[in-house]
Amino acid sequence: MNKTFLIIQREFLTRVRKKTFIISTLLFPLLYLGLIFGTGYIGAKSSTVLKIAVVDSSRKFTAEKIEKANTEDPSSILTLVKEDPKALSKNFENKGYDGYTVIPSGMMVSKSPGAVSIKSNRTLGAIPAVQAKLNGIWNDIKYEELGIDTEKRETLADSHLSVSAENMQDKNADGTNAMIIGYAAGFLVYFILLIYGSQVMMGVMEEKTNRIAEVMVSSVKPFQLMLGKIVGIALVALTQFLLWIAFVFIIYNVSKAAVDANPSMAQMVGGAQKIFTSVNMGLLLTLFAFYFLGGFFFYSSIYAAVGSAVNEDVREAQSLSFPITLIIIFAIFMLTIAMKDPTSPVAVWTSIIPFTSPIVMMARVAYGVPGTVPYWELALSMISLVGGFLFMVWFAGKIYRTGILMYGKKPTWKEMIKWAMRK
Amino acid sequence: MPILEVKNLKKYFATQKAVDDISLSIEQGQIFGLLGPNGAGKTTLIRMITGIFYPDSGSIIFDGQPFNPANDIAKIGYMPEERGLYKKMKIGEQTLYLAQLKGISKKEATGKIKEWFAKFEMESWWNKKVEDLSKGMQQKLQFVTTVLHNPKLIILDEPFSGLDPVNSNLIKDEIFNLAQQGATIIFSTHRMEQVEEICDHIILVNRGQKILDGTVHQVKQDFKEYLYRISLTGTGNDITDNEVFVIKDRSDNSLIIQKQEGKSNNEILQYLLSNGASIESFNEILPSLNDIFIRQVEGTPLARRFQEVH
Missing domain, CATH: 3.40.190.10 (Periplasmic binding protein-like II)
Incomplete structure (x- = not known):
């Protein structure tokens, strides 16, 4: 296990020390804010009178x-x-x-x-x-x-009926807020799976095309090599998230004074606060970490298997990983369905099957546990995700073991499954 | 006691009997040549010895004990033919990383790396990246990473490919050095002149099976055709085929003859002397390993055909 730790360390450090990591960590939030405020500003400026x-x-x-x-x-x-x-x-x-x-x-x-x-x-x-x-x-x-x-006009304007949904199981649940959080969390998991999953694939391909794979497997087990890479990259993703959360926290505190002075900003921040207080943040963050890691292990091990099977050609990798990407995109469609009706059978089942559960369940739990998602569904989903990723890591490890030392023509999925079935 | 003993090793793939019942034994301190044409099963055999593949059947005894990859790979240094390094990683860090994966501590590894880098005049490389090195330099670095952890068994697959003569000699000298210090070296190649120069003992593998096994001297003796080169001061025109030898080739001042069965060298000389020849030199022509290799492998398809495995 000591060797696996060494591999995790290398995978983590070489990525975190790269300029691209530092730049993307700093620039992504700025770019994101710039995009939102920039388009707003341009929109306001360019609207014709x-x-x-x-x-x-x-x-x-x-x-x-x-x-x-x-x-x-x-x-x-x-x-x-x-x-x-x-x-x-x-x-x-x-x-x-x-x-x-x-x-x-x-x-x-x-x-x-x-x-x-x-x-x-x-x-x-x-x-x-x-x-x-x-x-x-x-x-x-x-x-x-x-x-x-x-005077009468004001009375008329002020007097209106306000309608809101109330969940009798969970008085705090708020449909609109849940929707915002559900979308945000679901899409975040989606981006992590796609971006960092393909990083795992590229890393494995690098080892194969640099011809270092055979040198490595004469020192460590192929499984250790694969696991070390997946865990190392998961930690990179986690680090990036923690940094972003820290940024938000710092910016929030620094700009608090400025916000209080500006009524419209204060209203916005108040709205955001209301969203966060309306849900069980502790539970949500815990579940987010769980589904993010579970989903990541599940998918990135498939990506690792694909990376091990192909040669230097990036197009080969794309065509072989396309079905996986498709499943992840399918999960996003299921997310939109689950958002509209979080208790429909489609939403329930896709939030239990590990192929889609990391994305769909994040959307559903925002509506409230156990109000919308009963404990048994959550437990079943979590168990099946753990089982799913353990199976997937094992299964991908077998493909990886054969693929990493195999040069020549690109295998098909059928051949890869055959490698995995061999004892 | 042999350091490595392989008994009846078999590894079949779906379409090929990659290694089909090979046995061999290597003494400690030997430089052992593993020869064979492309696709003969050398790499598969090596991968089983290094714990990368599990054999289908047969046994491997390493250092007196049944081979246990988890522990024993730390005592093996393997430089595969398909080799490489992380291109973007700094050379010092990378060497350290590979050494630590072999189970030696960071401190010990650092000291050893400095020693080897000094020996190969690579001290200034520490903070460079692998992608900055030429192919030959990468090869030297690869050799260092292979032997850094003082392995008992060193397996080198085509270690000289891409090296200039100066660096080739540098590595060759180190191979002799390591063998003298007690390391055993398995040397896999198809460059026969290097094998003759370096190896004590060779085996030849073809189509998954061992077809030759012996010391370089022994193998040459086994395959000799009793050919001799005789240089004469005069022309040897009056010497013809006789009951002692037949003439294979003749030029101005020399003859190449083949001894008849059951005759001795003295009888050849006696015949020549009694026929009035004035002998300048008399040498036996031993076949080169290259000739033996070609003769043994010829007739079998070079690239192996896919076969049914039952």
Whole structure:
């Protein structure tokens, strides 16, 4: 076992000391945040402010009301004009308007006013904003004509029914929050399986193409070599996660003061806090670690077997590992099904079968244990995952043992299974 | 006591009898040549001796005990023909890692590595990466990693491929050195001139079976054709086939003759002298290992055909 430890150490250290590890660990969160805020910023910057000319035949849309709406909502600019619609249809572009609209005469509060169209020479995108603005003005007109004063308006606006789902087994469970956490955890496991699983495969291929495999197996058992690599890379993944969690913790504390000063940010952070407090974080993190490691051992040993079977050609590796990737992607589809109905038979069974359970079960447990996922299902899923990965590591080890010393043509899956069946 | 004794070893693959009932015995301190054409089963045989493969049947006795890979591989140094190192890893670290995997402590390994690096003038390499080295330099490094843990049995598969004559000699001298210090060396190759130079004892393997076993001297004696080269001061034109020998080839001042069965060298000389020849030199022509190798292997398909294994 001492030798396995040496191998784990090497696999871990050579990866963690690489520049790419340090850069990706630092850059990934920045890139991620940059992507979110950057697209938001660009979206806000580039959204066009439409200038719309309003011809009012109803005599209800006064310049005063339009001016008030413009100051409240600057996402578009409405201008009251007194021109003839026919003339306007020809020259609105020359006057600097993107489009114009005619409010028909005889608009009545007592009956639904029907459609108003904004005429333009191109297809305008930001119509919903203009619609909301015109309706805002229309609301003012309605309240005025019906004699509802500001105080009553506020009462009306505040009074509404709020509907939420409550799980009687688990009073803390919150569907929306569970959905967010379930998706986040499920996708995280998915990324780990794909990214670090293929790292295991590349590592095995490296040993084979560098021709060091035979040197190694004259010192250690092939199984030790494979296990050392898988565990070493699992630790790399774990390290990266712990660093990210540490980053989040530090950034959260450092920026707390700034957040408190900014109400919209405070609201966002409060929302995030509410999500975390609404679920059993301790249980969730424990289960996350369990399913992440279990799923990783399960899949990366298959990836190791594939890496041992192919030669230097990357395309060979891709074609042979494609079915595995497909199963992982299938698990993501099952995740979306489980999110919609976490107690459906499909969700239950895919969260027990070890091929899909690391991803699907993470989504389900966010809805609450034992409320949504009874203890027996969780236990069965965990036992079958442990059994699954023990079997898979053993099975892959047999393929690996033969494959690592085999050069020549790419074997098929059928041949690989034959290697594993041999005693 | 032999350090390694192999008895009736067999290993069959799905389409090939890779090793089919081979027995051999190697004394301590010997330099043992394992010869055979490509695909003869040499590598499979070596892989069983190094614990990489389990034999289907037969036994391996290592150092007086039944071979137990878990413990005994620490006493074996194996340089496979398909060899390599981690390209991106620093040379010092890598050598240390491979030595530790053989079970020696970090401290001891560090000392030994420094010794060997000094011997091969490799001290400046410690922090370089393997990918920075030329192929010949990598080979030297590979040799160091193979023998670093003082193995009792060293198995070298084509150790000189890719080495220039200077480095070849360096490694050759080290092989002799190690043998003198008591290590046993199995040397697998198909370069026959090196075998004649280095090995004490050889076996020839073909199609999974041993077809020759003996010391280099013995094998040559066994395969000699009683050929002699005779240099004369005059021409030997008047000498013809007779009851002592037949003439195989003749040039200006020399004859190549083959002794008839049951005759002695003295009888040849007597015949020559009595026929008035003036002899300058008289040598026996022994076959080279290369000739023996080709003669033994010829007629069998070089690359083995796939066969049914029952």
